[in-house]
Amino acid sequence: AQKITQTQPGMFVQEKEAVTLDCTYDTSDQSYGLFWYKQPSSGEMIFLIYQGSYDEQNATEGRYSLNFQKARKSANLVISASQLGDSAMYFCAMREGQGMNTDKLIFGTGTRLQVFP
Amino acid sequence: EAQVTQNPRYLITVTGKKLTVTCSQNMNHEYMSWYRQDPGLGLRQIYYSMNVEVTDKGDVPEGYKVSRKEKRNFPLILESPSPNQTSLYFCASRISKVHEQYFGPGTRLTVT
Numbered sequence: 001a002q003k004i005t006q007t008q009p010g011m012f013v014q015e016k017e018a019v020t021l022d023c024t025y026d027t028s029d030q031s032y033g034l035f036w037y038k039q040p041s042s043g044e045m046i047f048l049i050y051q052g053s054y055d056e057q058n059a060t061e062g063r064y065s066l067n068f069q070k071a072r073k074s075a076n077l078v079i080s081a082s083q084l085g086d087s088a089m090y091f092c093a094m095r096e097g098q099g100m101n102t103d104k105l106i107f108g109t110g111t112r113l114q115v116f117p
Numbered sequence: 118e119a120q121v122t123q124n125p126r127y128l129i130t131v132t133g134k135k136l137t138v139t140c141s142q143n144m145n146h147e148y149m150s151w152y153r154q155d156p157g158l159g160l161r162q163i164y165y166s167m168n169v170e171v172t173d174k175g176d177v178p179e180g181y182k183v184s185r186k187e188k189r190n191f192p193l194i195l196e197s198p199s200p201n202q203t204s205l206y207f208c209a210s211r212i213s214k215v216h217e218q219y220f221g222p223g224t225r226l227t228v229t
Contacts, residue, residue, distance in 0.1 A: 102167075104176075
């Protein structure tokens with residue numbers, strides 16, 4: 001069965017520093033996709049980044065990058081140059097397949113990131 | 118403006134009183150989903166739909182019903198709500214060829 005594990009309930013980082021949020025996953029599928037979402041205190045869910053299991057390069061979106069280590073089944077989110085506005089809950093998620101035959105998505109329990117000045 | 122809307126945003130109800138939470142998107146997205154968010158548990162998918170009249174169970178479908186009669190709408194129905202369905206509910210949609218899901222603003226449901 002699919003599973004997403006986020007072992008860090010909370011993280012602190014100083015402004016302008018980089019931070020890594022951990023995510024490990026478990027699946028028996030060869031084809032899957034990994035996501036990171038941000039949920040600020042206002043409650044909305046914001047898509048950050050996507051990595052397909054067949055993608056050879058790590059995904060990057062601005063200050064966000066996904067450190068994809070397939071053999072270790074990890075998909076850590078790296079935020080460079082943290083900003084106060086990065087303070088939020090971050091969720092890792094996985095979907096099996098390439099997203100055409102299923103839309104079943106599972107989420108981790110989240111990591112609360114707090115950025116301090 | 119491209120968006121996913123949910124109504125109501127807040128609802129307090131009593132055990133056993135049927136309710137419907139509506140979800141509508143104006144982006145012509147094929148795929149739509151419902152999630153519930155509970156403290157310490159993250160988001161859990163209730164149902165998803167990959168097109169009109171096509172729905173499938175997520176991880177926690179018990180106690181919920183959905184229907185997809187039109188592409189833009191995906192209502193969530195609680196036939197007989199119970200206190201353990203007190204939660205924050207999110208609807209989301211996406212186009213089939215794009216991985217990103219667009220989330221609605223959430224509906225906070227309290228069942229007493």
